[in-house]
Amino acid sequence: MRTPSGPRADMLAAWSGDLPYEPDLIEAPTCIVRGEWGSMCTDEDARGLFAAITSSPLRQDVKISEGGHLMHLESGRRALYRAAAGFLLV
Numbered sequence: 584m585r586t587p588s589g590p591r592a593d594m595l596a597a598w599s600g601d602l603p604y605e606p607d608l609i610e611a612p613t614c615i616v617r618g619e620w621g622s623m624c625t626d627e628d629a630r631g632l633f634a635a636i637t638s639s640p641l642r643q644d645v646k647i648s649e650g651g652h653l654m655h656l657e658s659g660r661r662a663l664y665r666a667a668a669g670f671l672l673v
Contacts (some may be wrong), residue, residue, distance in 0.1 A: 611639060613639045614644075615632060616666050626646075631665040
């Protein structure tokens with residue numbers, strides 16, 4: 584993934600509602616995976632995105648206990664792997 588204007592600028596734009604994509608046009612199965620302790624995505628953010636992805640035939644929102652924003656680097660990363668694998672095997 585590329586972030587031409589830099590990750591910070593893209594995050595600020597997304598938080599103000601300016602997304603680089605149209606969530607309602609996503610037609611692929613979609614899984615939102617986030618950590619309980621992550622500060623980058625709130626429950627409200629996840630609910631809003633989940634609700635906006637209306638064209639996907641399969642949607643899932645997974646919140647991993649004691650996970651942070653960098654779960655793939657944390658000791659509990661296996662919960663992240665299980666969540667992703669579980670969704671892909673559906």
